[in-house]
Each structure stands twice: as C-alpha cells, then as structure tokens.
Amino acid sequence: MKIFSDERLINLGIISGTASKDSGSGREKQNTDKFFSSLNIPADKILGLKQVHGDKIIPLLTERDLSAYRASEVHEADGWLLGLKGFGVMILTADCVPLYLWDKQGKFISLCHCGWRGVAAQMPKKAAKLIKDQAGQNCEICAYIGPHINACCFEVQEDVAGQFDPSSIIKRDGKLFVDLTADIVRQLKECGVKMEDIKSPCSCECTCCNKEIFFSYRRDHTKDVLISFAYKL
Template identity: 30%
Template sequence: MTLQILTSDLLSDARHGFFTRRGGASSGVFAGLNCGAGSSDLSDVVAINRGRVASAMQVPPEGLIGVHQVHSADVVTVSAPGAQGKADAMVTDRPGLALSILTADCMPVLLHDPEAGVIGAVHAGWKGALGGILERTLEAMEDLGADRSDILAAIGPCISQSAYEVGPEFLDAFVTEDPEFEWFFANGEGDRYLFDLPGFGLKQLRDAGVAEAEWIRHCTYHSPEMFYSYRRSVHQQEADYGRLISAIRL
C-alpha cells in the first residue's frame, strides 16, 4: 500500500509530511506505518517503516533525525545525523536533515522560516504545551537566524476536543497558569471537561507572533483507519499502540 502523507500549504516551501498509518509493514494492533521504536512492535519492521519515511523525505535512513521524547519543554539544535538525546523539539538550518517526531494523540507541530532557511519539529502534548515547548522552539529557531514574524507553523493530526475528556485537576493546572486558559475547556459529563488541545496550540503560536499557523484538522482518535491513538487503545484495552511520524526538511 502506498504511503499516505498529509501536508500543509503553509509549509509548501519545505519538504514535509504528516504521515498516516497507511502504507507500513506492521501488523496486529500496529497494522500500518508504526514508526515507534519504543513500542513492542518488531524492531526490524519498525526499521522498514522508518526507511519508507526516509525515502519519502528523500534522505538516507540516518538522515531521519529523532529525539527520545519525554513530554518536556527541551529543544535540541541539530547540526548532523546521530542520536539527539532526550528532548521534545528540534531545530536546524542544515539542508538534508529531516527532523521527525512521533505522536499518538499529542500535537505534531512543524515550523519553517522560508526567509532564513530554518525549520523546527515539535512533539507537544498538554504538558509540553503548557510548559512552553512552542515558545522555546521559536527561540531556538531565532538563535539560528529565524524571525518569528516570518515563521509558518502547522499542527498535524492530534486528538480533538470532542475526544479529549479530562478531570477537574487537569483544568486546575491550566487555570492556575492563566485563568484565561479556561476558554479551552468545555463541559463534559459530571465533573469531566473536554480539552481543546489544537486550539490551545494555535493560540500559543499566534500569541508568540508567528506569521501564520494552522491545524490541518484531523483527529487521531476518531479516524482509526488513518491514525494511531493512545487514548483509543486504552479505551479498547489494547496491549500497545503505534506511533505516527511527522517530518520536515530543507
């Protein structure tokens, strides 16, 4: 099966893609393009999947760069292939390096300053987003010569508000940071709330002063034929779940 790669018109000047689960070699609960080496999928099959992504990005396998994601606000500046350590975002101004991040409900955010020739890739769950991962990524891009007023950002497939049920302690963590963050919560059943993760990410990007930002409007939870979803796997009591990959290169 051919790979299915979603793109954003905002990032048309950079080779990029939000890869769906279609076109991979994995089977069972991982069926499709599982690119998560941290999953319990067969490592050689994951390597095949990642090789297909590298080929689509027109880089050798070692040119598909990733980090050990830990839901932090840490950013790595990449200058060469190789292990990048623990972080949740990467930036570079080096052509030929594809920055990639893995998600399964969290936001994959790809960024490009076409004037300065600087790119970024971010794994942003609620914890990283609240902790400032997007702002820190913009700062790291600026350190490479980017101007945030020229930076274009696209949020890829992630969990939508209708599927993201949270408890009152979750709401408290946000309104303690800023009472206006309550705007991103809708009432659910009982004491539960529904959190708008992509809406929160968009507000942070726009408030930070990027040129333009968008969510490409695909929900990982509600489209099992296209996307892996951690939350869906929990609800279905599956033993594990696949990881989607998103990548960008100059």
C-alpha cells in the same frame, strides 16, 4: 498512504508531514526506512529522539550540532530546530501534536512532539522564540499544527485541566476536555504569529476519531505511533 502536510513548506524546499497509519508504526526501524525510501529521502540522514514528554528542543543548525548529536547516545528531547540542509528530523506521535513552525524564508524549521505536558509547559512558545533567536526577532513565523487528538475526544480530569489556560478547556456534560489546538494558537499569537499564518487541522483529523487513518493511544492503548518528519533539501 496519505501524508498530512503544509504545501507552504514544499515551496521552501522542506519536505515534511505526518504519515497515516498504513505506513506502519514509527517504532519499527523497518517501517521508517521503508517510508523514507518511498519518498526518496535517505533514511540515514533522518535523526530521531527519545521522547520524554518534556520541552527540550535540540538544535541542528551547524556541523558542530550534528557532531554533538552523533556523539551522544541518548537524545532525550521532544523537539527539533533544524537549519542544516540535507538532513531531516523525526518525531513520533499517537494523539500528541506534531507541531511545525518555521520562518517565512524557510531557513529554520522546528518540529516538536507536543503532548499535553509539552503544550502546558509552553513548548510552542519556546519553539517560536528559538526560531526568532536564529532568524531575527522581527521574522514572521508560520505554523502547521498536525493531526492530533481533538477536543471531541481529549477528556481530562481536573488536575490536567488546571494546567491550561481556561480558554483552552471545554466543559461538556459535566466533563472536561482540552482543546490543544486552541492553546497552541493562543501561545503562538502571544509570540506575534498572525492567525492567517497558522494552519490547523480540521475536526476530521482527530487521531482518536479516525481509526482508519491514525494511531491513537487514547483509543487503542497500544504503542503504535505515527511518523512525522521534516527534511531540508
């Protein structure tokens, strides 16, 4: 098993990352339980979502937020803003982007499931703003863009391409491809995030190209999903 993660977070007391497919599909509780126990993380301290390809981000900053989460039956949302120690959050992806954003002090971390809809709806920008609301408008934000479908494979039709900034669209052989990484980077830069603070995956981390390592909905059309998480020590 390999975990794709950003070492900057470890130094801030945040264990996080996106697991390779040999951890099993994140839809099965037995797989997520096994995965978290292999990391010595209590699985019952990891909270999940019912993802709906929207842009809602759930705060988990106080005991009150935790009670609100526990009191609710469905958690329809696609992102987290975690500030509570001793808890973790999880999202599931199969081609969509697991986006990790945090303030340089590591007080807050946002983990978002950004599909093309979420990226087009400016979810990265929204997450960055939420961190600034908590950590201060002048706080420095760092980003790790986890493994997802890259521009090599993410062919779309004109209706989808039209929802993106033209700079994020690549034309090749009369076809259109979305570069999700480029769009996220552009959004973050507009929020004042420095290029040097953004770590993005290399092309060898395209979920669709790498059958041995990642699940990919575009490639396999199954419901299997990769586990992404962030746990605050």
